[in-house]
Amino acid sequence: MLVWTYAGKTEPQGHYGEGLKRITQSVAMNTHVEQALEILNAGEPRAVERALETLQSAVYSFGMKFCGNPEDAEDTAQETLLRLARSLKNFPDSRALAVWLYKVAKSQCLMSRRRSKFAPAHMLSLDALMPEPHEAAQAAAKPWPITPEEAVLKREFRDHLQEAVLALPKPYRLVLILRDMEQLNTKEVAEVMEISENTAKMRLHRARVFVRNALEKYFRPASKRRGRNNG
């Protein structure tokens, strides 16, 4: 049995990744979004206002994560929800509608007026992202000093994480946001992105590694890392 050490804590780990499913488990399409769409479809008047708020919040949040600024996030929410109003009765179920909603939000983000100052246009090479042996040995010697739960409470860490996400090329950034932040499952990410599940998995892994390497620099600024991308 493997034992995970993390910031000085140990945690028994089940075989075959079971213990990690609680971290990255596949869940249904963002549950709040689906529930809100069900309410809209059912036309329950007293609940509609709350459903509207939920959808606004979900799409705005997606826009903030992708675009990194409130103006584009607000535009994304407005345009996406206006299109939703025009298409509400064309979908047989809330899941299909949720996939469609994320597709529209994604397209809106890609058309955003203010281009990210970070985002490069190139692809990420896994070989380039892989740490050198001395870097890996150094990382193995000492875990990150604080847990992600503690880290996200720090403004400086949040800014660093957001910068790392915004530095991802768009196809990778979208997959990371949909899968890890919006918590769609792989099949849903593939549907929204209109790519195969294998491509979604490949992009997700490279995006995660890219972000992980950026956080490594935050936690261990003195270490000299390759961190280059090409391909």
Add this chain to the structure above:
Amino acid sequence: MAERRCKRIFAALSEYLDGELPVRNCRELERHLQGCKPCLAYLETLKAATEACRRFPVGKAPRPSARVRAALLEAVRGARSD
């Protein structure tokens, strides 16, 4: 992480974290991790980075505009009357 096996393990870490790696490959990966501290440490920090993404907070959204509210309420009324 220079060995060929490390490279293969490195490519499979996210699928492993997501519980999407076939059982046979999981066995191979776990056998490798038990003897390779750098790969294990990398997996831990990859998991931590993924957790941080999942917990990434976004500020409160502004309220939907009057235009959006009107359009959606109209759409809901329309859907009900069909």
